[in-house]
Amino acid sequence: MGARPDITAWRPDVEGIDEVFHAHFADHAYPMHTHDAWTLLIVDEGVVRYDLDRHEHGAPSSVVTLLPPHVPHNGVAATPGGFRKRVLYLDTGQIGADLVGRAVDRPVLRDSRLRHRVDQLHRTLVRPGDELEAQSRLALVSERLVRHLRDQPAAPQAHDRRIAYALRDLLDARFVEGLTLREAAEKLHSHHTHLVRAFGREFGMAPHQYLTGRRVDLARRLLLDGMRVPEAATSAGFYDQSHFSRHFKRVVGTSPGRYARTGVATSPPY
Known part of the structure; x- marks a missing residue:
């Protein structure tokens, strides 16, 4: 009996992403199959070997792999101990259908900056409440994927x-x-x-950073006015208390509860 796989999958509230799939497989071998979405894959441990359109490819941890929709492929570990991977299934609107052929020919993208951006996107997706950040990161990832497939250099950006x-x-x-x-x-x-x-x-700064800063500013005022932490989190627009506490501490340097307790003084402590 093989080792039990470690799998997490969910559908995020982020337009353009059909599914997020994280998995650690010790000995699983995928048969030939297809998806109706673009498969954006990064490998964190091990190497995946796969066939795409009757050509063999490898996915080590240093690259980004993009598999086009409706094209058969398989997958198996090429290293002892299996592999750990993170996958985004992107709807077909994220990348043009005219680029399927290019992706078949060049599914492996050797781009460390893109690899870092995909990693950041995954880290954002596991945190409920940061959907605007995820949308912003997805936009930049999709743009870079399309540029790779079209062999386009970075376009000069007008300062608007x-x-x-x-x-x-x-x-x-x-x-x-x-x-x-x-x-x-x-x-x-x-x-x-x-x-x-x-x-x-x-x-x-990114738009999501600005929005978070505005929410934290409002929450600070509410806490010093005596509002309880859970109500302040909701009133300032945070997803839940955990979401609120994480961002508040990162911006202010202390927890909402500790910050609120400083509000009992009627005058500054100096």
Whole structure:
């Protein structure tokens, strides 16, 4: 009897991602099969050997693998001890159908920056409440994948201050209830990737970082006014108390509860 696989799978609330799949297989061998989505794969331990369109390929931990929809492939460990992998199944709208042939010919992408960005996206997806961050990271990943498949160099980026400030105004108006990157793009009549890049160039931070900062500022005021931590988390727009505490401590340097207890003084301690 083989070792029991360690598997986690879920459907995130992020448009463009059909499924997230994390797995550690010691001895599982995939038969030939297909998916109706783009398969974006990174390997964290071991090496995966697979056949795609009757050609053999390998997926070590240093590369990104992109398998196109509806093209048969298999998979088996090429190293003792199996392999550990993380997979995103992207809907077909993320990458054009005209690029399937290029992906069949070149499924292995040797791009350390892309590998890092995919890793960051996975780390974001395991944290409920950070959907805007995940959407922003997905936009940059998808853009880089398409550029690889089209053999395009990085395009020069115009400095669009107008769209950056328009997005900031929109985030200011919606920071408690939040918004998706697609909603912002539709309201501002701009491509979602352009929004992320323009905002970052103008303000030195990503849109999700700005939104989180606004939420933390509101929560600080609510806590010092005497609101309990769970109510402050909800009122400031955080997903739950864990989501709130993680971001609050990262921004402020202490936990919400400890911060709130400093509010019992009627005058500054100096």
